[in-house]
Structure formats: C-alpha cells, structure tokens
Amino acid sequence: MNADFTAEELTFQKDVKAFLESEFPSDIKHKVDNGIALEKDDYVRWQKILNNKGWAAPNWPVEYGGTGWTPTQKYIFAMEMGLYGAMEPVAFGMKMVAPVIYSFGSEEQKQRFLPDILASNVWWCQGYSEPNAGSDLASLKTTAVRDGDHYVVNGTKTWTTLGQHADWIFCLVRTDSTVKKQEGISFLLIDMKTPGITVSPIVLLDGEPEVNEVHFDDVRVPAENLIGEENKGWTYAKVLLTHERTNIAQVPNSKLRLRRLRKIASETADGFGGNLLDDPVFAGKLAEVEIQITALEFAELRTLAAVSVGKAPGPESSILKVVGTEASQFIDELYMEVAAYHSMPHVKDQFTEGFSGEHVGTGSLAASADKYFNHRKKSIYGGSNEVQKNIISKAVLGL
Structure with a gap:
C-alpha cells in the first residue's frame, strides 16, 4: 500500500x-x-x-x-x-464511552469527563452484560429507580473486563419495566467508589482475573450522571457497540503475530529435513489467514473513512468483528500447531516480571496455550459472532 x-x-x-x-x-x-x-x-x-x-x-x-x-x-x-x-x-474510556459522551452528553458532562479520559487520569470499565443478559443484552435486569436528585441502582454486571482497576463504570440500567425492553433502558455513569459497589474477580482459563462481576446494592448515583434522555440508553449503546466491534478487528496486532508466527515456523523442523513453511498444508493455512487479514484491513479502511466524515460505523462493524475475531482465533490455532507439546508445560511465573528462570517470550511456543485459551472469548465479547451474523443478514442482506 x-x-x-x-x-x-x-x-x-x-x-x-x-x-x-x-x-x-x-x-x-x-x-x-x-x-x-x-x-x-x-x-x-x-x-x-x-x-x-x-x-x-x-x-x-x-x-x-x-x-x-x-x-x-x-x-x-x-x-x-x-x-x-x-x-x-485502553478502549473503555477512549474509544467506547467518550464517543457516547461527546455525541449525546451535555456540555457540562463533556467538560467534566472528556479531559480526564484524554489525559488517562480516570480508568473506565463497561457495565453491559449481566449473568442472564449477555447476547440478549436488552433483557438486562439491573434497575435504576429515580429518587429525587439520584438514581438508586441494584443488580449485577458480569464479564467486566479490568473492572478491578476502574475508577468509573458506564452502565446500561433499566429505568422503565412497563415498555418494550429496548425502550426502558438508560445510560448511566457511576463512580466505582460509591458505597454499595462490590467487585468480585472471575478467573479465566489462563489463570488471570481479567474479568469481574460488579454488584450494585442500593447504589445512589447523581441524576446528573445520566447521559442524554432517560429510557434512550439503547440508542446510545448501539453507537458504542459499533465502535467497540470495529476496534475488536485488531488488524495491526494480527499482522504482527503473523510475522512472528512465520519466523517461528521457518525455524521449526517439520520432521522431514525441512521447516514448517515447506509443509504445503501448513503453508496453505498460513496463506489463508494472511489473505483474510489483508481483506479485513481494506474493509477497516473503508469504515475508518466513513467515520472520518462524521458517520457512525454501521453493520460493517459487525463484519469486522466477526472476521477479525475468527482470524485471530485461527492464528492462535496455528501457534498451537507449531508449538505442539512445547505448549503443554505451564509455569505462570514465567510470564511475570522478576522470574528467575529462562524467559520464553511472547512469540515463543510456551505462550501459545495461554493465548489460545484467553482469546476464545473474542468471538463472544462485543456481541457474539452468531448475533453479529444475524445483524449482517438483516441490515446488509435484507433477510
């Protein structure tokens, strides 16, 4: 290019x-x-x-x-x-809640929140999914009841990535249970230091507490922290999710990982006197995912061009999300294929600072299993790929 x-x-x-x-x-x-x-x-x-x-x-x-x-x-x-x-x-502040604030927030909210997000003075997390409302997000049950100048919030959010570090959380909450479920949701900004909030870690398959449950027990939130209009949160949430899905594509990261994978494969014997790149089956798989990433790159450029003239990403963000996450997981599988039995030994300390043994490195074979297990979630977060395919079939194909 x-x-x-x-x-x-x-x-x-x-x-x-x-x-x-x-x-x-x-x-x-x-x-x-x-x-x-x-x-x-x-x-x-x-x-x-x-x-x-x-x-x-x-x-x-x-x-x-x-x-x-x-x-x-x-x-x-x-x-x-x-x-x-x-x-x-980190996307939660800079790429997710900030576009909602500068698009739908009041002038006071823009002045209050945007400078600190830009300067990374505040760490944000996302309060969308719930124990029984993930892919069907509109079924969320966390309530926010107006009480004078405050909302009283009760409920639980789950899969809250890096919530253990967060200063603030942006939440979808139910403010009206008498209307169609999408029409009774509001978008609320909540200080994580507010009394009544409890964060419980969820340890993933790779051993890291990357995600959390966040519990709200009579949490009082100033009404001035409501973004836009009450019960219009679903509209704002859809804008945020299109930005999130676009970001999930992560083309540069995939290109870096492919470059490292190709180097490792060129140094890994195939058992027949050559290396893995000489194996036509493996080489074909590598070429397939490289083609996918290149096509994804051009699709992302088209989306970026639309955003640059003031348009929010449309259904193409769902395409980016599906293809990007599936390609990333395919790369994980190729790393595991190259690693073979080398990925089996697992000493967690080797991935932390101060480990006294010989360090293995990101591009090494020993890290392959960690990446493989952690990245299984990519096709779920930001809206599961199955749901994204439904969006594509309706919005693009008219089915």
Whole structure:
C-alpha cells in the first residue's frame, strides 16, 4: 500500500516510527516483547505520553482533543503502533464511552469527563452484560429507580473486563419495566467508589482475573450522571457497540503475530529435513489467514473513512468483528500447531516480571496455550459472532 502514499503521508509514517522508537518506554517494550504481564501503570504511562504528543485520540473530534488526521494518517498510525508492539489506549474510556459522551452528553458532562479520559487520569470499565443478559443484552435486569436528585441502582454486571482497576463504570440500567425492553433502558455513569459497589474477580482459563462481576446494592448515583434522555440508553449503546466491534478487528496486532508466527515456523523442523513453511498444508493455512487479514484491513479502511466524515460505523462493524475475531482465533490455532507439546508445560511465573528462570517470550511456543485459551472469548465479547451474523443478514442482506 505504500505505493499509494503521498510524500506527506510517507513523511508522517517516518515521524510515527521515529516517535515510537524514541518515546515508547524501553521497560514496557521489554515486557511486550517477552510476554511479561503489563500493569495498569504501564498502560497509563504510555497513554499519557501519547496525550502529551496529542496522539491519544485520533478518532475524536478536534474540538475535544482529536488529531484531525485523514483516514490514511489514522491507518498509518494504527498500523505502525501495532507492528511496533505499542499498546493502543485502553478502549473503555477512549474509544467506547467518550464517543457516547461527546455525541449525546451535555456540555457540562463533556467538560467534566472528556479531559480526564484524554489525559488517562480516570480508568473506565463497561457495565453491559449481566449473568442472564449477555447476547440478549436488552433483557438486562439491573434497575435504576429515580429518587429525587439520584438514581438508586441494584443488580449485577458480569464479564467486566479490568473492572478491578476502574475508577468509573458506564452502565446500561433499566429505568422503565412497563415498555418494550429496548425502550426502558438508560445510560448511566457511576463512580466505582460509591458505597454499595462490590467487585468480585472471575478467573479465566489462563489463570488471570481479567474479568469481574460488579454488584450494585442500593447504589445512589447523581441524576446528573445520566447521559442524554432517560429510557434512550439503547440508542446510545448501539453507537458504542459499533465502535467497540470495529476496534475488536485488531488488524495491526494480527499482522504482527503473523510475522512472528512465520519466523517461528521457518525455524521449526517439520520432521522431514525441512521447516514448517515447506509443509504445503501448513503453508496453505498460513496463506489463508494472511489473505483474510489483508481483506479485513481494506474493509477497516473503508469504515475508518466513513467515520472520518462524521458517520457512525454501521453493520460493517459487525463484519469486522466477526472476521477479525475468527482470524485471530485461527492464528492462535496455528501457534498451537507449531508449538505442539512445547505448549503443554505451564509455569505462570514465567510470564511475570522478576522470574528467575529462562524467559520464553511472547512469540515463543510456551505462550501459545495461554493465548489460545484467553482469546476464545473474542468471538463472544462485543456481541457474539452468531448475533453479529444475524445483524449482517438483516441490515446488509435484507433477510
């Protein structure tokens, strides 16, 4: 694609590469390259560096701190970040709740929340799914009853990613149970320090408490934290979910993982005097997923172009979500195929800072099982892929 870049865009690309080389902290780079678990401070520190550069929120409107970049510049920035291994800002604040606030919030809410999100002074989490309302999110039961200048919230949210770190949570709550279920939902911002909130960790198959249950027991939330109109939260939630599904595609990350996978395969014997790249079956699988990622990349560019002129991502975000997560899981399977029995030994400490043994590294075979198990959830979060296919068939195919 570089053949289509203008001279100015090629200069911008060089500037991004130079910035990453000089400003991405070496200790965080060491962790990323070697599969060492990142801490909250690592994310916040890097996001503050991006914000100081003015590059933390490329897709935000300029008046709220966005970069004003063209779609091509946004593509270049995201690709160079991914290929370098630099983390994108945590999505819950920057890419999920912020678009809802600057699109539907009051001026007071924009002034109150957006600067702290941009500066990474506040860590957000998402309160959507519930124990009995996941793919059928509109069936949520968490209630918010108006009591004077407050809402009293009761219920439970689940699969709350990184909720143990969060300062605030944005929630879908039921404010009217007498109407059609989609029409009785509101969008509420809640301080996690409010009395009555309890966070319970859920340990995943890879041994990490990445997700949580968040319990609300008579939690009093100021009514001024309601976004937009009462009972219109479903409309706002759909906008947020389209942004989330678009982000889930993670093309740069997949390209980086494929580059590492190809290198490992070239160094792994096939048992017949060659390496795995000489195996036509494995080579065919690798080519298949590389083609998928390339097609996904162009689809993401089209979506980015639409967003850049003020349009919210439409049903194409569901396509990006389905193809992106399935391709990512296919890459996990190829890593497991290359790893074979090397992925079986599991010493959790080797993925943390300070491990005294020989470290294995992200691209190594020993990390394959961890990635495989953790990434099974990708086809579920942001709306399960089965539900996304229903959306596509209705919105695109008219079925």
